[in-house]
Amino acid sequence: MSTRPTWVEISLSQLAENYRIIREHLGPERAIMAIVKADAYGHGLAQVSTTLGRLGVDWFGVTSADEGIELRRLGITQPVLLLTGFWEGEQSALADFDLTPAVYSEDQLAALEELGSTTGRRIRFHLKVNTGMGRLGIHWQEVESFLKTYGGMTHVELDGLFAQFAAAEDFTTHETEDQAERFRRVEEALARAGVRPRYSHQANSAAVVSRPEAWGNMVRPGLLLYGYQMPVRIPEGSSASICRSLPVREILTFKTRVISVKQVGAGIALGYGGRYVTPRVSRIAIIPAGYADGVDRRLSGRGKVIVHGQFAPIVGNISMDLTLVDVTDIPPPSVGDEVTLIGREGKCSITARELAKSCGTIPYEILTGINKRVQRRYLP
Numbered sequence: 001m002s003t004r005p006t007w008v009e010i011s012l013s014q015l016a017e018n019y020r021i022i023r024e025h026l027g028p029e030r031a032i033m034a035i036v037k038a039d040a041y042g043h044g045l046a047q048v049s050t051t052l053g054r055l056g057v058d059w060f061g062v063t064s065a066d067e068g069i070e071l072r073r074l075g076i077t078q079p080v081l082l083l084t085g086f087w088e089g090e091q092s093a094l095a096d097f098d099l100t101p102a103v104y105s106e107d108q109l110a111a112l113e114e115l116g117s118t119t120g121r122r123i124r125f126h127l128k129v130n131t132g133m134g135r136l137g138i139h140w141q142e143v144e145s146f147l148k149t150y151g152g153m154t155h156v157e158l159d160g161l162f163a164q165f166a167a168a169e170d171f172t173t174h175e176t177e178d179q180a181e182r183f184r185r186v187e188e189a190l191a192r193a194g195v196r197p198r199y200s201h202q203a204n205s206a207a208v209v210s211r212p213e214a215w216g217n218m219v220r221p222g223l224l225l226y227g228y229q230m231p232v233r234i235p236e237g238s239s240a241s242i243c244r245s246l247p248v249r250e251i252l253t254f255k256t257r258v259i260s261v262k263q264v265g266a267g268i269a270l271g272y273g274g275r276y277v278t279p280r281v282s283r284i285a286i287i288p289a290g291y292a293d294g295v296d297r298r299l300s301g302r303g304k305v306i307v308h309g310q311f312a313p314i315v316g317n318i319s320m321d322l323t324l325v326d327v328t329d330i331p332p333p334s335v336g337d338e339v340t341l342i343g344r345e346g347k348c349s350i351t352a353r354e355l356a357k358s359c360g361t362i363p364y365e366i367l368t369g370i371n372k373r374v375q376r377r378y379l380p
Helices: 012-026 037-041 045-055 065-073 091-096 106-119 140-151 175-192 205-210 352-359 363-368
Strands: 006-011 031-035 059-062 080-082 100-103 123-130 156-162 199-201 252-257 260-264 282-287 304-307 310-315 323-326 338-345 348-350 375-379
Touching: 006 012, 012 031, 012 045, 012 205, 012 375, 031 199, 037 045, 037 363, 045 059, 045 065, 059 065, 065 080, 065 091, 091 106, 100 106, 100 156, 106 123, 106 140, 106 156, 123 140, 123 175, 140 175, 156 175, 304 323, 304 348, 352 363
Parallel strands: 006 375, 031 059, 059 080, 080 100, 100 123, 123 156, 156 199
Antiparallel strands: 006 252, 252 338, 260 282, 282 323, 304 310, 304 338, 310 323, 338 348
16 A cells, blocks of 8 residues: 555445436436446456445446456446457356357357357357448447357347447537437347347436436446546527536545655746746646646646645646645745645635646546556545
């Protein structure tokens, strides 16, 4: 366990509350697949998943077999979908750990058929279709060819059909409606072939919030569980009744401590490259968190932290392990005082969404960028 004075606190009770809000919003008739890939978006796969498992989430979504295996070893019994399928050589893990793979090519389907024949088991899978995202998936216009291949197999079962929206939060275009229509046509093609998967899902967090017509019988919240939402974009002047947000809250706080405070004269260059030069006599606090911990280097000279309930600007270039903060205009901190990098303190707050905007990125990158060396502390 790390002994560095930099850590994150994760509220499992707020996670439970977020899940309750989502479940109430959806109603009881739809299954919820909790997306816990990438170490539960940096929040900790084990603790997040066991909490959601106890709450009764229906499915878990992960990236790969190794994440699915970890869930099984934690005692998770709910179905687990491998969202990006499986690599050659991972087939045995599917059977050994009862993992459901996504399939997006006929080669993968053939590999599963061979696995089922060898093990004497019927291997379930979810078919991923490309309705406009342009990544993985059988192209929506080519699904009938796939179904011909599938129809000749006896050891595989198409248990689910899914797709990924490219911009479900954007109501200024018809892109999402077009994707949903293509998905509907794929469902019709399956029905004509006598194939009726138990699960149909395409709604991510943004669609969970604002697009009930796309919920299907299962949805896949990820970022929403952790308390974040992408802003809904609607046409200017629109009077359409669109749900824009749910009252979920962030479950993660990112903190560190002051390890040094010093007075610096005017005209002194600070940090790598001497990018920042003090315009006056300044009080500078040094904190033991840098870009190797998840303090994005793009915040150099433009970010801020919270000290003593007040904002203090980041100055100079953020380095790998350290960041400089100007605390001249706030009550002087002492060595050991807490500093909030993400979270709320008094009337001040810093969210991953705000940091993402400052960095020209998305909150997913900010959250998953918090390094493993940063200790996770779980609050009940």
